[in-house]
Amino acid sequence: MRVFRPGLARVLASAVAGPLLLAGCGGQGGATAVAGKPVAGGTLTYAVDTEPVSWDPHVSTQDLTAELQRQVLDSLVSEDAEGKFHPWLATSWEAAPDLKSFTFHLRKDVKFQDGTPFDGTAVKANFDSIVAKQTKSQYAASLLGSYTGTEVLDPYTVRVDFGTPSAPFLQAASTTYLGFYSPKALAGDTSKLGQGGPADVGTGPFKFVSYSKGQEAVFEKNPDYDWAPATAAHTGPAHLDKIVVRFLPDASVRVGALNSGQVQVAKAVPPQNVAAVKANPAVKLLGQSEPGGNYNLWLNGSLAPLDDQRVRQAVQRGIDLDLDVKTVEFGQFPRAWSPISATTPGYDKALENSWPYDQNLSNQLLDQAGWTARDAEGYRTKDGHRLSLQWPQLSANATQQNRDILGQAIQADLKKIGVEVVRPSLDVGAYSTLVYGGKANIVDLSWTRFEPDVLWQFLNSADAPAKGGINATFLPDQQLDDLTNQGRATLDPTVRQQVYQKAQARAIDLAVVVPVYTPVALTGVSTKVGGLGYDSDTWLDFYDAWRTP
Amino acid sequence: MTPRQATSGTDSTDSTGGAGRVAGVDAPGGAEPAAAGPARPGRPARLPGLLRAVLRRLVGAVAVMFGAATLAFAALQLIPGDPVATLLGPATTTSPEVRQMIRHQLGYDQPVAVQYLHYLGGLLRGDLGQSYQLQRPVTDLIAEQLGPTVQLALSAVLLALLLAVLSAVATAGRPPALRALTSVWELIAVSTPSYWLGLVLLTAFSFQLHLFPVAGADGVAALVLPAVTLALPLAGTLAQVLREGLEAALGQPFAVTVRARGVGRATLVARHALRHAAVPLVTLTGWLTGSLLGGTVLVESVFGRPGVGSLVLSAVNSRDVPVVIGVVLLSALLFVVISAVVDLLYTVLDPRLDPRLGSR
Numbered sequence: 001m002r003v004f005r006p007g008l009a010r011v012l013a014s015a016v017a018g019p020l021l022l023a024g025c026g027g028q029g030g031a032t033a034v035a036g037k038p039v040a041g042g043t044l045t046y047a048v049d050t051e052p053v054s055w056d057p058h059v060s061t062q063d064l065t066a067e068l069q070r071q072v073l074d075s076l077v078s079e080d081a082e083g084k085f086h087p088w089l090a091t092s093w094e095a096a097p098d099l100k101s102f103t104f105h106l107r108k109d110v111k112f113q114d115g116t117p118f119d120g121t122a123v124k125a126n127f128d129s130i131v132a133k134q135t136k137s138q139y140a141a142s143l144l145g146s147y148t149g150t151e152v153l154d155p156y157t158v159r160v161d162f163g164t165p166s167a168p169f170l171q172a173a174s175t176t177y178l179g180f181y182s183p184k185a186l187a188g189d190t191s192k193l194g195q196g197g198p199a200d201v202g203t204g205p206f207k208f209v210s211y212s213k214g215q216e217a218v219f220e221k222n223p224d225y226d227w228a229p230a231t232a233a234h235t236g237p238a239h240l241d242k243i244v245v246r247f248l249p250d251a252s253v254r255v256g257a258l259n260s261g262q263v264q265v266a267k268a269v270p271p272q273n274v275a276a277v278k279a280n281p282a283v284k285l286l287g288q289s290e291p292g293g294n295y296n297l298w299l300n301g302s303l304a305p306l307d308d309q310r311v312r313q314a315v316q317r318g319i320d321l322d323l324d325v326k327t328v329e330f331g332q333f334p335r336a337w338s339p340i341s342a343t344t345p346g347y348d349k350a351l352e353n354s355w356p357y358d359q360n361l362s363n364q365l366l367d368q369a370g371w372t373a374r375d376a377e378g379y380r381t382k383d384g385h386r387l388s389l390q391w392p393q394l395s396a397n398a399t400q401q402n403r404d405i406l407g408q409a410i411q412a413d414l415k416k417i418g419v420e421v422v423r424p425s426l427d428v429g430a431y432s433t434l435v436y437g438g439k440a441n442i443v444d445l446s447w448t449r450f451e452p453d454v455l456w457q458f459l460n461s462a463d464a465p466a467k468g469g470i471n472a473t474f475l476p477d478q479q480l481d482d483l484t485n486q487g488r489a490t491l492d493p494t495v496r497q498q499v500y501q502k503a504q505a506r507a508i509d510l511a512v513v514v515p516v517y518t519p520v521a522l523t524g525v526s527t528k529v530g531g532l533g534y535d536s537d538t539w540l541d542f543y544d545a546w547r548t549p
Numbered sequence: 550m551t552p553r554q555a556t557s558g559t560d561s562t563d564s565t566g567g568a569g570r571v572a573g574v575d576a577p578g579g580a581e582p583a584a585a586g587p588a589r590p591g592r593p594a595r596l597p598g599l600l601r602a603v604l605r606r607l608v609g610a611v612a613v614m615f616g617a618a619t620l621a622f623a624a625l626q627l628i629p630g631d632p633v634a635t636l637l638g639p640a641t642t643t644s645p646e647v648r649q650m651i652r653h654q655l656g657y658d659q660p661v662a663v664q665y666l667h668y669l670g671g672l673l674r675g676d677l678g679q680s681y682q683l684q685r686p687v688t689d690l691i692a693e694q695l696g697p698t699v700q701l702a703l704s705a706v707l708l709a710l711l712l713a714v715l716s717a718v719a720t721a722g723r724p725p726a727l728r729a730l731t732s733v734w735e736l737i738a739v740s741t742p743s744y745w746l747g748l749v750l751l752t753a754f755s756f757q758l759h760l761f762p763v764a765g766a767d768g769v770a771a772l773v774l775p776a777v778t779l780a781l782p783l784a785g786t787l788a789q790v791l792r793e794g795l796e797a798a799l800g801q802p803f804a805v806t807v808r809a810r811g812v813g814r815a816t817l818v819a820r821h822a823l824r825h826a827a828v829p830l831v832t833l834t835g836w837l838t839g840s841l842l843g844g845t846v847l848v849e850s851v852f853g854r855p856g857v858g859s860l861v862l863s864a865v866n867s868r869d870v871p872v873v874i875g876v877v878l879l880s881a882l883l884f885v886v887i888s889a890v891v892d893l894l895y896t897v898l899d900p901r902l903d904p905r906l907g908s909r
Contacts, residue, residue: 047853053638053682053867061641133650142642191684213683214694214855248763248853252748256756257763394639396866429630429868432639457642468644 038234038531038546043242046540047254049268051247055196055211057176058130061139063448066176067539068245071219072113073179073202076104076123077170078229079450079536083345085170086230089118089180089203099165099489102173106156110227112182114201120152125183127160135190142457142469143172165489167496168453175537179204203227205238205543219243232544233531239546255524258283264526264547265540271332271402277524286523287332290538291344292454293447294336295403297391297410297514300441301475305387310369312511315389317355318362318417324409325517328402332522336515338504339458343518345493346452346500351508362417371418380418388420391442392434395425401519403444435472436465443472446519450536452500456484459507473512480506610885617881618672621874622665628868632657635868636681655681677878678871682864687875690860695879698856701848702841704772705779712780713787717826718818721795731788738785743844747778747851763853775852779844783837790833794826801825824898831894838887842880 048068054060057069076090090104110118127150130140141147146163153159162169172178182201185193192199196211205228206219225237246263248254251270258266259280269277269285277285299306299315306312325335334342337351366372371380371387380387391407398404411421421442426434435443447454447470456463461476463469483503487496507513521538532545633651637643652658656667671678677687720731754760754774762771798804799822807817845858857876864872 051863053863054684061638133647136637136643136647136651138637138641138643141644141647194684212855213690214697214849214859215853246853250748250851250853253751253763253851253853256752260756260759260763262755262763427628427630427635427868428639428866429632429635430628431630432634432637433630435639436634463642466645468648469642 038239038544039548040239040546041241042547042549043244044240044265044529044542044545044547045244045246045263046265046542047246047248047257047263047267049249049251049254051214051249052196054194055200055208056190056194057179058126058135058140058181058190059137059194063537063539066537068217068219069179069200069202069208070176070204070535070539071206071243071542072200072204072208073176073181074110074204074227074229075175075179076173078231079171079174080231081536083171083450083536085174088174088229089227093170095170095491099167099169099491100163101159101161102166102169103153103157103159106158107227108156110203111224112184112201112203113207113222113224114182114184116182116184118180118203119155120150120158121155122180122183123158123160124150124152125186126180127178129181129186129190130178140177143168143175143177145169167488167491168451168456171449171451171453176539206243214247216247217245219245228543234544238543239531240542243542258524258526261526264529265532266524267540269522269524271330271522274330274332274522282527284525284527286525286532286534287520288534288538289334289341289343290446290448290519290521291341291536292449292451293445293458294339294341294518295333295401295444295446295516296336296339296458297516298443298445298458298472299512299514300438300443301473301510301512302438303441303474305369305371305382306389306441308369309511310365311371311387314362314365314369314417315414315419316508316511316514317358317365318419319410319413319514320357321514321516322357324406324413328406328409329517333401333517333520336518339507339513339515340452340454340500340504341518344450344452344454346455346487346497348501348504350501351504355508359417366417366419374418377420378415378418379420386420387418388422389414389441390422390424390439391444392424392426392431392440393444394431395427398425406516407444436470438465438474444516445470445472448519448537452496453484453487455500455503455507456488458513459503460484473507473510475510475512477506477510480510606889610882610889613885614878614881617877618669618874619665621877622668625868625870625873626661630868632681632868632870638867672878677875680864680869680872682867682869682872687871690872691857691875691879694855694857694860697854698845698849698858700772701775701779701845701854701856704776705783705841705844706837708776708780709783709787712784713791714823716784716788717791717795718823721792721818721822722799728792731792735785735788738781739789741782743778743782744847744851746781747775747848750774750778751851771852771854775848775854778851779841779848782844783840787830787833787837790829791826794829795822798822798825828895828898831891831898834887834891835884838883842883 048064050062050064052060052062052065052068054062055065055069057066057073074089076088077085077093078088079085089110090106093102093104095102104123106118106120106123112118112122116122127144127147129135130137131144131147135141145166145168148161148163151159151161160169180202181193185199185201196217197208198210200208205222205225207222209218209220211217220242221238221240223237226235228235248257251268251273254263254266255269255273255277257263258277261282274285277283299312301307301312306315321335325333337354338348340347342349366380366387371382373381375381375386393404393407407423411423414421434440447457457470459471459473459477459480461471461481463471464474464476465471480503483499483506486499487503490496521534523540525532526547528548530546530548532540532542535541632655633648636651637648656664675688677691679685680687680690683690716731716735720728751763751774755763761774795818799817804817804822807821808814845856846862847858848854849856849858850862857879860872861876863869864876
């Protein structure tokens with residue numbers, strides 16, 4: 001079945017928006033300011049672009065699952081925009097000097113939505129369930145890393161133990177991925193948790209009332225809620241009575257529904273629609289750079305021709321990223337210089353402008369590497385082989401953030417230096433097998449996480465795909481391993497800043513990565529909505545939100 | 550001559566009482582079929598013949614279903630890619646042990662022949678297995694998504710038929726200029742991508758005029774735009790076929806005879822010609838079903854409606870094998886049922902095709 005795919009015309013047909021860089025607007029709350037006090041009651045309709053495949057954040061890697069289930073599941077701690085941790089379900093905590101264990105003192109007045117009290121056994125039950133094989137966790141288990149178990153010291157004190165130093169654990173513990181279900185919900189068949197709906201019982205400010213696949217998910221206020229995190233703007237129950245989440249995959253439909261007042265919040269406004277949203281006085285645009293891994297091209301250093309560092313460097317310096325990103329993304333996404341975004345702790349600002357576009361340099365490097373002959377189509381050859389790179393695209397989300405068109409621009413740039421880029425469009429099965437089997441030359445990926453430890457995921461040889469990880473460089477490097485391991489072994493921000501900066505610089509020098517742009521979460525919000533803002537992961541948090549009729 | 554009975558949709562109650570006589574007059578013309586009357590003594594016994602026909606159909610249906618199931622299984626075996634990698638998605642951190650466990654649970658560590666037999670065994674028990682992605686029985690998933698799709702498809706077909714009949718009746722045998730004009734709109738309707746049409750309709754009637762809600766399966770209002778989106782291209786094709794059929798019928802000798810007796814054009818078209826024209830339309834039903842199935846996928850996605858279309862789209866994207874196979878089998882079943890209904894309709898529209906009446 002041919003699914004209609006708009007191409008270049010999609011972008012060209014949209015009016016060109018002037019360049020406009022959105023400043024990050026901090027973390028919690030205050031993002032949309034409707035004059036006056038919060039209003040109690042009402043229903044807010046939120047149009048989102050995809051549908052969670054699994055609703056269980058213990059299983060799924062999806063950002064949307066984490067964002068929506070944040071309303072239902074609370075965490076031990078909460079992180080602010082500066083990367084500081086604040087009490088939530090835990091009132092206080094201590095880390096052991098070796099960072100192999102963390103002790104949490106829990107609140108005693110917290111109840112799950114089914115009436116079960118929240119205590120140490122609930123913490124243990126959740127963490128044990130996440131790492132259990134039958135849960136088939138695709139992400140949360142890796143956030144627990146070398147977890148060895150949870151010790152319930154008394155009903156309201158738990159110690160979480162790890163086999164290796166685990167500095168990033170606190171950040172992980174602040175996310176929905178390590179949020180808490182009622183032990184009753186975990187008893188029996190946990191696979192039903194992924195189906196959404198009333199089975200998903202947490203301690204959060206909203207209850208998951210119903211889910212109708214392909215149409216909507218409904219969340220209703222939990223009237224008993226009285227344990228908001230210290231980072232929230234208010235205490236007690238949420239302001240809204242109800243949140244209705246509508247699944248509208250088509251961007252123009254989402255924007256149209258927002259502009260016509262049928263939904264109050266629309267996720268993932270495409271860069272080319274920003275101008276239309278801004279032109280409507282009844283709607284505001286929330287924009288915040290996503291933390292974690294930028295949209296990067298990872299170069300496979302284990303496979304010819306990119307096993308030659310000169311060729312990798314030629315590719316890195318042979319793409320006019322400034323122009324390509326600005327044009328294709330309508331000036332909405334900042335061009336990236338590091339594999340992690342500027343809003344991520346540990347970001348290395350010194351990398352900015354340190355590896356500019358330089359076609360001449362690329363040509364010299366390729367000549368040095370022996371790719372001197374040219375074939376009839378103008379591509380470089382060596383020993384009769386064309387200099388050709390395979391960069392597969394995942395058909396299911398090729399058009400996300402115009403990445404398909406950006407890919408065409410990159411293809412055209414590399415052709416200028418005699419490098420061919422082939423982009424087969426594959427479904428998820430063929431794609432995963434090829435890419436994570438190390439048989440593709442280039443992999444593109446972005447990864448939202450408010451923690452420089454994403455560099456461990458991208459660069460440490462222990463996270464190689466053969467071991468179930470996502471390190472797509474396929475190039476073990478002792479220096480990168482040491483640096484990213486050291487970052488896990490200390491909570492000292494100065495030391496962490498140093499090692500992560502070195503790791504970023506090393507990745508650029510090795511030319512295993514070409515950072516492309518920093519994704520900006522763009523959300524259209526009706527001016528009737530107040531108190532809605534992003535958390536540090538750029539996920540919307542509806543606890544403080546309200547709407548005027 | 551048996552008295553006429555109201556059997557076809559175009560025949561309402563016999564108000565003139567003259568229909569029987571008309572049919573009698575037409576008979577020498579040799580073209581107007583009479584409705585099938587009750588069986589008469591002296592004909593071959595109905596039951597064994599009917600039973601044979603039904604049995605033949607059933608065997609054929611089972612063969613088609615078996616073929617579809619086997620083809621679907623083979624196709625999914627042949628496409629490249631590790632099913633477990635598929636299941637986990639493109640960027641996940643899952644330990645090799647867990648991957649191995651999933652492989653074992655799904656029986657992927659067994660020989661293909663064993664997997665195939667397991668699969669067939671499940672099908673015979675009416676068990677389509679569990680969705681990989683959604684961890685629920687496929688039969689449940691399809692059952693709960695079927696309603697909205699059937700609702701959408703039926704509304705679209707009825708609407709398309711209505712538009713086609715209006716357009717064809719209004720222009721059949723009319724001056725060439727008018728026909729050319731209608732042909733142009735029909736061609737435009739046929740060649741409009743439903744995806745784009747849906748967006749245009751939404752922009753105009755939902756976002757600008759606020760007449761209909763953008764999406765959802767709740768209420769009639771939410772059904773209007775998706776149904777129109779699906780119906781317009783169908784109507785274009787159906788109208789052209791209908792008009793050709795009508796013009797052919799109006800050129801038949803019986804039409805002249807009927808008109809000569811002073812029957813008006815409208816009556817002639819409604820009472821006689823439409824029935825002739827409906828035969829090629831029924832032939833198109835198979836094509837119609839196929840295009841509806843394809844159309845719902847896009848329309849449900851644009852309008853954010855639940856349904857089998859959006860289910861199959863996400864299943865294909867995430868290669869959720871059991872769901873894909875389930876929908877393939879459902880489609881095969883649909884075609885089997887529809888072809889049976891079509892055969893039945895032929896005999897209603899043209900009794901000369903009734904197998905019980907012996908050779909044609």
